[in-house]
Amino acid sequence: MTDAVMIFDHASKVYDGSTVLDDVVLNVAPGETLALVGHNGAGKTTMMKLLLGLIRPSTGTVRVLGLDPAGPDGVEAKRALGFLPETVAFQQAMSGLEVLNFYARLKGADLADNMTLLEKVGLADAARQRVKTYSKGMRQRLGLAQALLGSPRLMLLDEPTSGLDPATRRQFYDTISALRDDGVTVLMSSHALSEFETHVDRIAIMNAGRLKASGTLAELRHGADIPVRIRLRTREAAATDIASRLPGADVTRVNGCIVEFSCTPENKMNLVRRVTDMGVTIEDIEIDLPSLDQLYRHYRNGDAP
Amino acid sequence: MRAALIIAGQEIRDGLRNRWIVALTLLLAGFSLTLTFLGSAPTGAVGASPLLVTIVSLSSLSIFLLPLIGLMLSFDSIVGEVERGTMLLLLAYPVARWQVLTGKFLGHLAILTFATVVGYGAAGVVAAGEGVTADTWVAFASMVASSVALGGVFLAIGYLISTSVRERATAAGIAIGVWIFFVLVYDMALLGLLVGAGEKVAGGLFHALLLANPTDAYRLLNFTGFDNVAAFSGSIGMLGNAKISLLALALVQLAWISVPLVITGYLFKRKDI
Numbered sequence: 001m002t003d004a005v006m007i008f009d010h011a012s013k014v015y016d017g018s019t020v021l022d023d024v025v026l027n028v029a030p031g032e033t034l035a036l037v038g039h040n041g042a043g044k045t046t047m048m049k050l051l052l053g054l055i056r057p058s059t060g061t062v063r064v065l066g067l068d069p070a071g072p073d074g075v076e077a078k079r080a081l082g083f084l085p086e087t088v089a090f091q092q093a094m095s096g097l098e099v100l101n102f103y104a105r106l107k108g109a110d111l112a113d114n115m116t117l118l119e120k121v122g123l124a125d126a127a128r129q130r131v132k133t134y135s136k137g138m139r140q141r142l143g144l145a146q147a148l149l150g151s152p153r154l155m156l157l158d159e160p161t162s163g164l165d166p167a168t169r170r171q172f173y174d175t176i177s178a179l180r181d182d183g184v185t186v187l188m189s190s191h192a193l194s195e196f197e198t199h200v201d202r203i204a205i206m207n208a209g210r211l212k213a214s215g216t217l218a219e220l221r222h223g224a225d226i227p228v229r230i231r232l233r234t235r236e237a238a239a240t241d242i243a244s245r246l247p248g249a250d251v252t253r254v255n256g257c258i259v260e261f262s263c264t265p266e267n268k269m270n271l272v273r274r275v276t277d278m279g280v281t282i283e284d285i286e287i288d289l290p291s292l293d294q295l296y297r298h299y300r301n302g303d304a305p
Numbered sequence: 306m307r308a309a310l311i312i313a314g315q316e317i318r319d320g321l322r323n324r325w326i327v328a329l330t331l332l333l334a335g336f337s338l339t340l341t342f343l344g345s346a347p348t349g350a351v352g353a354s355p356l357l358v359t360i361v362s363l364s365s366l367s368i369f370l371l372p373l374i375g376l377m378l379s380f381d382s383i384v385g386e387v388e389r390g391t392m393l394l395l396l397a398y399p400v401a402r403w404q405v406l407t408g409k410f411l412g413h414l415a416i417l418t419f420a421t422v423v424g425y426g427a428a429g430v431v432a433a434g435e436g437v438t439a440d441t442w443v444a445f446a447s448m449v450a451s452s453v454a455l456g457g458v459f460l461a462i463g464y465l466i467s468t469s470v471r472e473r474a475t476a477a478g479i480a481i482g483v484w485i486f487f488v489l490v491y492d493m494a495l496l497g498l499l500v501g502a503g504e505k506v507a508g509g510l511f512h513a514l515l516l517a518n519p520t521d522a523y524r525l526l527n528f529t530g531f532d533n534v535a536a537f538s539g540s541i542g543m544l545g546n547a548k549i550s551l552l553a554l555a556l557v558q559l560a561w562i563s564v565p566l567v568i569t570g571y572l573f574k575r576k577d578i
Contacts, residue, residue: 015577052397054578075399083397089390091315093322105311106398146394156397 005030005154005185006051011060013046013209021046022209023060028187033180033199036189037296038206044189045086046209048156051187052083064154079107082152086159088143092132096123096142099131100149109150121145122171137168144175155179157188161195173199193296205299213299224298226290227262230271234259235281242278246271257283308400312408313415320416329374329416333424336370337363341428356441359432360448363425364527367448368520371421371456372484378413379463380480383573385473392578402573410460410566417456425449444531451526454558458519459484461565468572491518516554519561526554 004027013021021043028034036044049055050062053069062069064077090099100114118127121141126134134142140160147155157176161169176199179186193203204214213220227250234242239259243251248267253260263271268287276282290298320326340362341355383406386392395405429445466479495514515521 049393049578054393054396056577075401078397078399081397083394085390085393085397087390088394090394091319091391093319098318102311102315103394103398106308106395106400108399 003030004028005065006187007061007063008047008050009061009063011047011050011057011062013043013050013055014058020209021050021057024209024211026204026211026214028185030185031180031183033176033186033188033201035193035195035200035203036187036206037191037193037203038189038300039191041208042191042206043209044206045158047206048083048158048187048189051156052078052081079150080153081156082147082149082154083156084140084143084147084158084160086162088139090131090139090142093130095128095130096134096138097127099142100145103146104149107150114145114149117145117148118142120148121175137164140164141168141171144172148175153184155184155186155188157186159189159191161190192293194292205296207300212302220295220299221290224290224295225264226294226298228265228268228290229260229262229288230268231284231286231288232259232275232282233257233284235283238280242275242280245278246274306404306407309404309408309411312395312400312405313412316409316412317415320412325378326416326419329420330423333370333420334427335424336366337425337428338431340366341432354437354441355432355434356429356437356445359428360441360445360527363428363452364448364524367452367455368524369488371417371452372459372488372520374417374420375413375456375459376463376466376480376484378416379409379460380467380476381473382409382413383464383467383569384470384476385467387578388473396578403570406464406566406570406573410457410464413460414453414457417460418453421449421453421456425452440531444527447531448527451523451555451558454555454562455519455523458558458561458565461562461569464569465565465572468569468576487518487520492521495521516557519558522554522557522561526551526558 006026006028008024008026011021011024012019020041024043024047036047038044046055050057051064051069053064053071053074056070065080067073067077069077091102094102096118097114100118101111104111104114115124115127118124121144123138123141123145126138131139131142144160147157160176161172164172176186176188188200193205202214202216203220205212205220213223215223232239232242234257237256239254239256243254243259243261246261246263249261249263249271251259251261261271272285272287317326337359341359343362383392386395396402426449429449462483463480466483467476470476470479495511498514499511515525
């Protein structure tokens with residue numbers, strides 16, 4: 001991927017002897033929406049800071065639009081970038097509109113568009129109030145407004161929806177969808193994989209500074225091969241009998257009428273067919289597919305590249 | 306440079322909004338008017354120009370106050386913004402770090418200039434009366450300008466402190482320490498040295514030690530730089546032979562501004578935010 005707009009090439013960052021980012025290789029293609037998922041301290045914010053040139057990699061390289069963000073051309077890269085920090089802070093004494101005007105001037109964006117931008121994020125009524133009086137949700141929306149200044153081609157959103165109410169969260173996802181439609185490259189982070197299900201193209205799972213896995217949700221599901229759990233309830237007390245006749249299944253519980261076992265996703269239908277062919281009356285059957293959280297845990301703890 | 310000016314404008318707007326500018330101007334005007342009225346009483350009708358007396362008293366005031374104001378404006382400006390998270394966002398914008406530093410310095414210097422010119426100017430106008438010679442006005446203007454420069458020196462030192470530490474509280478502590486050292490301790494130590502070593506201290510060394518402290522350079526500039534002021538300053542005995550040219554003293558002040566700023570720029574550039 002030589003046309004990647006954001007590149008981590010074996011990038012590591014060491015602070016005072018502790019490694020916060022360990023040999024990360026990751027490329028983001030133009031127009032792609034990528035989610036960085038990991039716990040606090042997984043290295044997500046460090047990656048954003050590297051892309052912004054706020055810190056330099058200890059080893060390896062980081063490139064944004066082919067430029068070194070911490071180098072002399074870093075300013076050029078930042079012109080095309082929008083950023084929403086994890087906890088966004090503004091000058092408390094300024095009004096929302098004044099804050100936006102200040103940042104628009106720095107970015108060389110047209111001040112006349114700022115009111116429209118505030119309307120877009122639902123802050124038009126609070127435009128002239130001091131930021132000090134804003135709620136967390138309002139500050140986050142002002143944060144989104146400043147990130148949108150000057151129609152950036154790249155968007156970095158650090159945990160954009162953590163701690164927001166469902167309505168504001170909804171609004172954030174709508175905005176992100178609109179950005180995707182406009183061909184903006186979006187990199188966002190979260191500590192929950194379930195946040196992103198339908199909103200991203202690709203997911204990168206981080207743990208303790210290492211990139212554990214990356215791919216589409218389907219690829220991750222396929223690659224994980226997490227066992228499916230099946231629970232059967234029979235009318236007769238035939239559970240022991242059934243349990244002994246399940247090849248390839250890992251039986252975890254037998255209790256009179258109840259059998260619980262797990263198996264590989266491929267073997268799932270085969271085993272279900274066998275059980276129904278045994279001639280016992282099945283009262284109930286429950287099939288647990290691995291949840292997104294299980295998927296996340298699998299990759300987070302695994303050593304898969 | 307455009308980005309630096311935008312940031313300077315923001316600092317000024319912030320100063321207006323949180324009443325810093327008003328407070329500083331009133332503080333300086335209040336002190337200087339008080340000194341002027343008190344100072345003009347003893348001269349009575351003897352004939353000493355009240356403006357000359359004012360220059361001397363305001364110089365003494367500046368030595369205490371402007372370093373304090375400079376440090377108060379600046380100690381927080383890097384580490385505080387990093388701590389609050391506003392620096393993170395600011396540096397995500399297309400601005401170079403030297404532009405952030407330059408912008409802050411210009412903004413703070415503008416605030417300092419306004420407060421000093423208005424505050425001291427008020428006292429100057431009150432004290433002037435009639436028959437003030439052009440020379441005296443030049444000395445007054447030079448006093449105001451060097452006072453602003455003295456504030457600028459401590460702005461620069463404040464940024465250096467603010468960039469070197471990781472916590473706001475540490476910066477505040479060091480700023481107070483720096484103020485006490487340069488304004489109070491240094492001169493006492495120098496006096497102690499003179500008393501103790503007496504004749505053995507070479508004149509050159511003594512001058513160098515005076516110039517090594519920006520507040521002493523300021524004192525020399527204002528007390529000995531102008532003959533008419535020197536006559537009233539009362540420091541003539543001690544500093545009489547300290548004949549250092551005005552230009553050299555101005556250069557010392559300039560160096561005291563630019564050296565800390567350059568070091569700050571270097572440190573800030575490599576700082577992890």
